[in-house]
Amino acid sequence: xxxxxxxxxxxxxxxxxxxxxxxxxxxxxxxxxxxxxxxxxxxxxxxxxxxxxxxxxxxxxxxxxxxxxxxxxxxxxxxxxxxxxxxxxxxxxxxxxxxxxxxxxxxxxxxxxxxxxxxxxxxxxxxxxxxxxxxxxxxxxxxxxxxxxxxxxxxxxxxxxxxxxxxxxxxxxxxxxxxxxxxxxxxxxxxxxxxxxxxxxxxxxxxxxxxxxxxxxxxxxxxxxxxxxxxxxxxxxxxxxxxxxxxxxxxxxxxxxxxxxxxxxxxxxxxxxxxxxxxxx
Amino acid sequence: xxxxxxxxxxxxxxxxxxxxxxxxxxxxxxxxxxxxxxxxxxxxxxxxxxxxxxxxxxxxxxxxxxxxxxxxxxxxxxxxxxxxxxxxxxxxxxxxxxxxxxxxxxxxxxxxxxxxxxxxxxxxxxxxxxxxxxxxxxxxxxxxxxxxxxxxxxxxxxxxxxxxxxxxxxxxxxxxxxxxxxxxxxxxxxxxxxxxxxxxxxxxxxxxxxxxxxxxxxxxxxxxxxxxxxxxxxxxxxxxxxxxxxxxxxxxxxxxxxxxxxxxxxxxxxxxxxxxxxxxxxxxxxxxxxxxxxxxxxxxxxxxxxxxxxxxxxx
Numbered sequence: 001x002x003x004x005x006x007x008x009x010x011x012x013x014x015x016x017x018x019x020x021x022x023x024x025x026x027x028x029x030x031x032x033x034x035x036x037x038x039x040x041x042x043x044x045x046x047x048x049x050x051x052x053x054x055x056x057x058x059x060x061x062x063x064x065x066x067x068x069x070x071x072x073x074x075x076x077x078x079x080x081x082x083x084x085x086x087x088x089x090x091x092x093x094x095x096x097x098x099x100x101x102x103x104x105x106x107x108x109x110x111x112x113x114x115x116x117x118x119x120x121x122x123x124x125x126x127x128x129x130x131x132x133x134x135x136x137x138x139x140x141x142x143x144x145x146x147x148x149x150x151x152x153x154x155x156x157x158x159x160x161x162x163x164x165x166x167x168x169x170x171x172x173x174x175x176x177x178x179x180x181x182x183x184x185x186x187x188x189x190x191x192x193x194x195x196x197x198x199x200x201x202x203x204x205x206x207x208x209x210x211x212x213x214x215x216x217x218x219x220x221x222x223x224x225x226x227x228x229x230x231x232x233x234x235x236x237x238x239x240x241x242x243x244x245x246x247x248x249x250x251x252x253x254x255x256x257x258x259x260x261x262x263x264x265x266x267x268x269x270x271x272x273x274x275x276x277x278x279x280x281x
Numbered sequence: 282x283x284x285x286x287x288x289x290x291x292x293x294x295x296x297x298x299x300x301x302x303x304x305x306x307x308x309x310x311x312x313x314x315x316x317x318x319x320x321x322x323x324x325x326x327x328x329x330x331x332x333x334x335x336x337x338x339x340x341x342x343x344x345x346x347x348x349x350x351x352x353x354x355x356x357x358x359x360x361x362x363x364x365x366x367x368x369x370x371x372x373x374x375x376x377x378x379x380x381x382x383x384x385x386x387x388x389x390x391x392x393x394x395x396x397x398x399x400x401x402x403x404x405x406x407x408x409x410x411x412x413x414x415x416x417x418x419x420x421x422x423x424x425x426x427x428x429x430x431x432x433x434x435x436x437x438x439x440x441x442x443x444x445x446x447x448x449x450x451x452x453x454x455x456x457x458x459x460x461x462x463x464x465x466x467x468x469x470x471x472x473x474x475x476x477x478x479x480x481x482x483x484x485x486x487x488x489x490x491x492x493x494x495x496x497x498x499x500x501x502x503x504x505x506x507x508x509x510x511x512x513x514x515x516x517x518x519x520x521x522x523x524x525x526x527x528x529x530x531x532x533x534x535x536x537x538x539x540x541x542x543x544x545x546x547x548x549x550x551x552x553x554x555x556x557x558x559x560x561x562x563x564x565x566x567x568x569x570x571x572x573x574x575x576x577x578x579x580x581x582x583x584x585x586x587x588x589x590x591x592x593x594x595x596x
Binding site for chain 2: 072073076091093094096097098100101106107110117118120121122149151165169222
């Protein structure tokens with residue numbers, strides 16, 4: 001089921017032996033051992049190569065965000081093994097930055113203080129932090145915004161700051177949980193272009209969760225389509241198209257059609273299940 | 282920072298228009314500085330609000346419905362003040378060798394009374410806030426503290442502060458200590474529980490961000506949780522400020538030497554409605570002033586919290 005070797009080597013990729021993240025038969029049961037136990041993820045086998053852009057696509061509640069939290073180390077899997085460059089993932093690490101759907105900036109800190117939050121945790125001095133924040137804000141195109149507060153920024157700018165904050169830690173894996181879901185369509189497209197630039201520039205792997213097919217088409221090297229309850233990888237679709245991609249090209253149309261079909265089956269099944277449950281009640 | 286926040290403070294309805302941008306032609310060419318343009322309408326409306334209430338009272342007195350012996354209208358109890366001020370005698374008249382005329386002048390006595398009541402409130406609420414915040418954070422930080430203290434705190438929090446009054450007197454006799462103790466005990470349990478609730482309500486994402494950045498538990502508490510709960514804690518503090526004023530009056534009425542509560546008890550015992558209403562007016566004013574001071578502090582310290590009232594005005 002896993003398509004290996006479909007990975008296009010980007011020019012700034014730092015080749016290290018083995019995948020960046022490797023999931024083997026990973027499962028997650030919430031509230032395991034209680035009457036409320038329910039299985040969120042099962043039998044996840046997935047390798048993420050260094051520098052690869054992987055999109056996890058699936059209906060809401062299918063466990064794709066759970067997988068992201070497991071990779072981040074914020075939650076522990078209840079089955080299988082999950083490794084990061086060969087080491088078991090046991091706790092969160094600045095190497096694997098997570099970016100959330102909602103604004104997760106600290107409202108009491110200015111933009112540059114937000115961006116350098118992780119550096120402060122590390123105990124770096126203020127001049128160093130200022131310099132690092134300035135540098136990384138320049139990379140996300142927000143040179144002027146350093147002294148502003150988060151609530152003075154638009155939604156798109158706030159997510160740029162969140163990306164900058166993650167980049168400041170020089171992560172090797174960027175985990176993104178529907179980061180652009182709350183943005184309007186035009187801003188979202190801008191942010192996708194922006195993200196591609198940042199990803200190329202940083203050389204990090206990106207694991208990007210979305211339920212939005214167009215987003216998957218625009219961004220992915222590889223799309224993993226999820227089933228729900230419990231979340232499994234139904235199919236992995238390799239995307240070998242050059243970027244920037246014209247969303248109306250025949251290749252993109254074909255891909256969109258295929259993903260839509262894969263998701264539709266899934267959503268139909270979920271609905272049928274829910275209706276069955278409703279009738280049983 | 283202040284200028285930024287005032288930019289986004291909602292324009293206070295018609296008040297600002299009346300005193301601000303649309304000022305009459307006679308004043309053309311001179312505009313009031315911005316803080317004043319915002320501040321004056323608020324003061325104006327406060328005066329209108331209080332004035333309407335006072336006018337209604339005066340009207341009821343005028344048509345003979347409000348008996349001036351029981352419900353003296355504002356012009357009576359405020360006008361009689363020079364006469365009433367003598368009751369605010371803080372001199373130890375009962376002490377041997379002190380003549381009834383000794384001690385501060387009546388005006389000084391009023392000031393001493395007000396300041397001593399306000400000090401009790403201030404010290405009490407500060408102590409209660411420090412203790413409650415510390416215990417609330419400790420309860421969430423160490424599970425053993427939670428198991429040892431939370432049941433007791435929950436058990437004691439519904440007890441009325443009045444019930445603590447005898448305890449305060451047993452422990453501290455009379456004076457400042459029992460009054461401060463009463464304020465602390467009245468606020469401490471609620472504030473502890475509220476602190477815990479606010480900690481539980483901190484946005485998980487903020488905590489998770491800090492965790493992925495490699496922050497330790499202590500760093501997460503210091504850099505994320507405490508700043509995140511401060512706005513909520515400040516609101517609790519403001520709400521409890523009024524509670525503190527109520528409790529301090531009760532404590533003072535049992536005899537602590539001097540204080541507004543004691544003057545009210547004196548007024549009750551000597552059947553002096555003018556003095557009662559004068560004290561009520563004074564307490565109301567003090568409560569209002571302290572609340573205002575706290576809101577100013579809140580704006581200064583919690584600069585990132587937006588004023589949500591703009592949304593409501595837009596309805």
